[in-house]
Amino acid sequence: MKLTISSTNLLKALMDVSKAIPSKSPLAILENFLFVLKGNLLEITASDSELTLRTTVEVESGEEDGSIAVPARHMTDLLKELPDQPIRIRTVSDSSFECGWASGNSVLPYFPADDYPEIKTTGDDALKVSFPAESLVEGIQSTVYATADDEIRPAMNGIFFDIDIDSTTLVASDSHKLICYTTKDVKASEKASFILHKKPASVLRSIIGKDVEDVEIAFDSATAQFTFGATTMVCRLVVGKYPKYRDVIPTSNSNVLSIDRQLLLNTVKRVAVCSNKASNHIKLTLKEGQLEISAQDLGFALAAYEKIICDYHGEDLTIGFKSTFLTEILANMACNTLVIKFADARRAALILPSEEEADTEKVCGILMPIMIQ
Numbered sequence: 001m002k003l004t005i006s007s008t009n010l011l012k013a014l015m016d017v018s019k020a021i022p023s024k025s026p027l028a029i030l031e032n033f034l035f036v037l038k039g040n041l042l043e044i045t046a047s048d049s050e051l052t053l054r055t056t057v058e059v060e061s062g063e064e065d066g067s068i069a070v071p072a073r074h075m076t077d078l079l080k081e082l083p084d085q086p087i088r089i090r091t092v093s094d095s096s097f098e099c100g101w102a103s104g105n106s107v108l109p110y111f112p113a114d115d116y117p118e119i120k121t122t123g124d125d126a127l128k129v130s131f132p133a134e135s136l137v138e139g140i141q142s143t144v145y146a147t148a149d150d151e152i153r154p155a156m157n158g159i160f161f162d163i164d165i166d167s168t169t170l171v172a173s174d175s176h177k178l179i180c181y182t183t184k185d186v187k188a189s190e191k192a193s194f195i196l197h198k199k200p201a202s203v204l205r206s207i208i209g210k211d212v213e214d215v216e217i218a219f220d221s222a223t224a225q226f227t228f229g230a231t232t233m234v235c236r237l238v239v240g241k242y243p244k245y246r247d248v249i250p251t252s253n254s255n256v257l258s259i260d261r262q263l264l265l266n267t268v269k270r271v272a273v274c275s276n277k278a279s280n281h282i283k284l285t286l287k288e289g290q291l292e293i294s295a296q297d298l299g300f301a302l303a304a305y306e307k308i309i310c311d312y313h314g315e316d317l318t319i320g321f322k323s324t325f326l327t328e329i330l331a332n333m334a335c336n337t338l339v340i341k342f343a344d345a346r347r348a349a350l351i352l353p354s355e356e357e358a359d360t361e362k363v364c365g366i367l368m369p370i371m372i373q
Helices: 007-020 072-080 133-146 198-207 261-272 323-331
Strands: 002-006 032-038 041-047 051-058 061-064 066-071 086-091 096-101 104-109 127-132 158-163 168-173 177-183 192-197 214-219 223-228 231-236 255-260 281-287 290-297 302-309 311-313 317-322 337-342 349-353 363-367
Touching: 002 007, 007 041, 007 051, 007 072, 007 086, 007 198, 032 061, 032 072, 051 198, 066 072, 066 104, 072 104, 127 133, 133 158, 133 168, 133 177, 133 198, 133 214, 133 323, 158 198, 177 323, 192 198, 192 231, 198 231, 255 261, 261 281, 261 290, 261 302, 261 323, 261 337, 281 323, 317 323, 323 363
Parallel strands: none
Antiparallel strands: 002 061, 002 086, 032 041, 032 066, 041 051, 051 231, 086 096, 096 104, 127 214, 158 168, 158 192, 168 177, 177 363, 214 223, 223 231, 255 311, 255 337, 281 290, 281 317, 290 302, 337 349, 349 363
């Protein structure tokens, strides 16, 4: 292999795929980038066997095609210390390659490309959809925090993509809270679904650039492939059946609170300072036109409350929530005014944007209450 490439372009490509490099792996070869040079295109692959990232970058000159596996940490550390300039990469023996720049060079070991495991992609029966990049990033951002860490029910550890002929909904739940993000930008010829684990979902969100318009998704029963620009992400899907989330969304909660989202968020944060650190319990007391939020920790003689003038219509109600769950939902919604619909102190509350913002805000949340004394 012999090529010349911009150090900045190469470093950017390596950083784009480096999130798939495992910190520790039983397969030492996976601690390397796979370089494959064909003509003036260098393909770079990183994988932890569950998640694979691949990108291509144009070289200034490709003189000898070839493929090698290069140590990821050494390569990125070296390039980070170099100013933008052409660098020359060439194999000098059966086990080492030279990386040269204007004023010096470095010799690093490499491993045979044949030792790198074959990356399994989707099969011929894979379904394909095109997802606007902005909606995909927004959907993952709006839901990934609500995923669980459940060894018994692995399906809850990912985001459920519920694809229909007229819209697509991303769903995440940890049994205490459930978040749905719906977009009409993604439609399919037939109903389909898959569960994307939270790790590849977070990686995908972080590597989609603002200049990306659409992400092409292909998936079968075991694997999903996301392609955008020169980058491809391949990952294993979570195998399992996702619960019937639509069955738990309340439809008849008649006690309605309309309130400024940021005001409620800030108030909950202030009052929760005095809540019990183990339970994080807060209490909401609702009366016509008024909301009182309170918390106490009897063990340390702490207590706090705050009253807010608000638009509330319904029966007088006292209900408890875990403050951390409520603040998570409020912080990850983008609307200015939200509506919270209650049934009673024992049933889930529905959190969604106000009617004026319903067309632009696509997120709704469900939060289970806690018993309060």
